[in-house]
Amino acid sequence: MKRSAYTYTVLQYRHDVWSGECxxxxxxxxxxxxxxxxxxxxxxxxRLSNAYPGIDRSALLQDLREMSTWFERRAAQPSDMWMWKSALHLGQSLLGDDDSSFRWNLDGSGTTDDPxxxxxxxFDRFVMQYDATPGRIPRSDEQVFEAIKGKLKRAQLLNRMESYTVRTEFTEVTFDHSIKNGKWHCVQxxxxxSADEEHMQRKAERWAGKLVGLLEVETVPQVYLVTGKPTESKLQRKYEKMTEWLRHNPAHPVVIDEDQSEALVQRLSILGHEN
Structure with a gap:
């Protein structure tokens, strides 16, 4: 089958032109x-609203619709269209390289038998790849806790747990499910x-910071992190890196995948009997 050459370029939105983030x-x-x-x-x-709270999304979408209309009109009058060297050159005939909120980037090319x-x-690769799957809401911490809640209840530990708050000069962290045996043992x-690797990274970083803050107290509690894995298989590798990173935190948390939570319940049961 005959293959044809094509070019493409990606339109980026810059919320803050001076920062350059797109x-x-x-x-x-x-x-x-x-x-x-x-x-x-x-x-x-x-995704845009999450990245830039307060953005006027309706105005942004209106600008994009007007750009789409402009290209449709040019495509309908192709007499001189095919003189353009590439998609980037065509795009720049409408939108040049200025200080506006839009810019063209990633000037690419290839061949295809199905344009x-x-x-x-x-479009899926460059625009939609990191969007959350439509209709799917990432699980919350509370939903992940359900993986261990029933096991704690059967082991008669859940009703013995209580809320414990660690307070220091600079931080305050509350663990809703804690049991004391010499020192506090806290399950979180x-x-x-997550929708993408960036969200996962930020979540792990927040908890890493909280754990380091615990080192300021005289008796550092033992924290057990029960981690919920991503639904998207493409994020599994990032998940493994983040859990391994948390294991190396100076506060020495015990990091356990939700599927392995039975081992944690057994460990806590021993503590409960010793208490």
Whole structure:
């Protein structure tokens, strides 16, 4: 089957032009041989709102729709369209390299025997890859705790647990399920079921910081972290790195995957009988 050359470029949104931080919001695709010009942009979703609280999303989407209309009109009048060298050159005919909130980036090319399919793949790769799966909400810490709650109850430990708050000059951390035997033993569920690697990293970093803060007290509690794994298999490797990183925290937490929580219950049962 005959293959045709194509080029593409990615449209990025800069919420703060001076910081330079960007999110991909669209892809422009140009295949001269098949006289194919396609521009697709983000039509909703929460990723922009989560990244930039307070953003005027409706105004942003209106700008993107107007850009899409402009490219549709150019594609309908192709007399001089095919003189453009690449998708980037075509995009810059509408939007140059200035200080606006939009800019073109990632000028790429290739060959294809199915321009429509290739364009869809490019959009998924550059714009939608790290969006949460539609209809799926990442599990909360409370939902991960359910993996161990029933086991604690059957071991007659749940009703013996109480809330314990560690207070220092600079921090305050509350563990809702703790038992005392010489020192406090605190169970904390942490959901690392995230939309992307960045969210998972930030969650692990927050808890790593809290654990380091515990070192300021005279008797550091023993913390048991029950970690909830991600639903997306592509995030498993990042999950393993984050749990291993937490194991090396100076506060020496015991990090246990939710699937291995039975071992934690057995360990706590021994402490409960000694108490």
């Amino acid at each position: 999110l991909n919001v669209g892809v422009l695709f140009f295949c001269p041989a098949s006289q194919n010009v396609e521009f697709k942009h983000r039509s909703g979703g929460s 429509g399919k290739t364009f869809a793949q490019l 569920a942490i959901s690392l079921d």
